[in-house]
Amino acid sequence: MKLVTRHLAHAGLCAALAMVSYGASAQDQGGDGAHSHPFKLTVGYYQYQDDEGKDINLRWQHGDSHVWLGHYEEHAFGGQDRVGADTSYEVTDGLSLQPSVQAATGGFVGGSLNAQVGHAWYGLLGFGRTNLKPYFNLNFDPNDAITLGGGHQFDNGQNWSLFVIHDDRLHTGQTDWHLTARIPVDADRLSLDLMRKSGDSDVGYIKAWALSVTWDFPNWFVRLARDPKQNFSANDTWRVSGGVRF
Template sequence: MKPLDLASAVFLLVATGVVRAGAPEPAADAPATAPPAYKLTAGLYRFSDHATGWDVNLRHSSDLGNVWIGYFRLASQNTTQWRAGWDHNYGTAVRFSPSIQFASGGFVGGSVQVETGDPWFVGAGLGRTNLRPYWNLNFDPNDAYTLLAGHRRTDSQLFMVQLVRDNRQNPDQRHLHFTWRQPLAEGERLTLDALYKTGLVENERIRRWGLSATYDWPNWFVRLAWDPNTNFTPVDAWRLSVGSRF
C-alpha cells in the first residue's frame, strides 16, 4: 500500500465515524442495541530516525472473546509483518484474562492476568514469548510481569496504576503507567495514560516520560501518543491512531 492509500483509508475511517456520530438518536422506547462487534484501527508511526511505519488492525468481539488480525509495515526498511491474536475475560469476583498472539516469522506469545475487587481492584499478570522477531506495537515489554491497582466505576470511570517489568532478557526495563479514563456527555470518553520508563539504552540508564491521549465517540476514536526511547532503543516515536466501531 502506498502512503497516499493509507491517508485515504484514515480519512474514510474518520468520515465514516463522523457520519455515524451525527446520526439521529433512537427513540426513547427503541430496544437496546448490542455493542458494535467490530473495531477497525489504522495507525501511523513516525520515528525520530525519520522512519515511518503504519499498521491496520481489525478486531471482532463475541461471547468467545476478541479475535483480531493486523498488518504492519515499516517502509524505510521494507519490513512487513502479519499478526493475529485472541483474548478473553472470565469470571466476576475473580477475573481471569488469557491472551495469545501469533506473527509471521514464527513469533508466538501469550499472557495471563488475574484481577479481583470492585470498585477497588488489584491484579497481576505474566507474559511470555518464544523470542522470535516481533514488532512490538504496544511498546511495553512482552516477557514481563505486571502488577496493577486502581478504582473502576460502573460508568467506565477508571484510575489505575500499572507496573510492567521485563523479567527475562532485560530485567532493568520498567514501565510505570498512570491511567485515567473519564466518561463524558453523549457517550464520549477521554483516556489519558502517563508513562514513566526506566532502563538501560546502549548501556546508559534513561528516565523518560511519555503520554497517550485517546478521545472516544460512540462509533469512532482518535489516539495520539508520544513514546520516548521506544522499545528501549535510542529512537523516539509519535503514534497517531484512528479507528471505527461498527
C-alpha cells in the first residue's frame, strides 16, 4: 500500500510539474513573470471540540502558476501528504482558464477547471472531480462540484466577488455561497470571505455561516477563521494560520 500511494503521489507531482512548466513557458513568452518572493510557507492550527489539527504547506509561484507540497495531521484523521499545482492560461482577450490538479497519500487524486470571462466585471464558471478516495479537504468546499458566480475589479484595486459551489455528484445538496473581498490598505491587503453553507451530511442537515479574515503584509500574513460544521462535519472549528514569503 505504501508503494502504491508513493507512486500515486509521484504521478501527481509529475503531472503538476508538467502543467506548471507548460504554463510558465507560455508566460515567459510574454515576459519574465518572476516574483521577488516566489515561495510562501504557511503553518496552520485548527482547534476542534475534542481534537486539534496541524498543517504545513510550501508553495512556489512563477507568474500565474503555483506548485505546492503540504502535510496535515490530526489524531482522528491521521496524517496525509499532498502535492498539487494550478496555473492560468489566457485563451483570448477576456477569457482565461485555470486548471488544477492534486494528489495525496492514501490514493487521492483530484482536479478542477475554472473559467473567468470578462475584465472589470467578470463571470466565473468551474467544475471539479476527484476519485472519492479519503482526503482532508483544505478547500472547505465540496470538491466534486460546479461553481458559478461573478465579481468586479475596481479601479482602486479592490476586488469583490459572489459565487456558489454546489455538489453535483454525491446528491447531498451541499452548497456553499461565498462573498469575498480583497481590499488594499496602503502596502498591505485585507481579505474577507463570508460563507453560507447548507446541505445533507453524515451528522444530519447543516446550515451555518463561516468567516475568514486575512491580513497580508508585504512579506508575511496572518489569517483567522471561524467555521462551524467544517467540511459538513460535526466539527465547529477555529483556524489560525500564518506564513512568510521569501
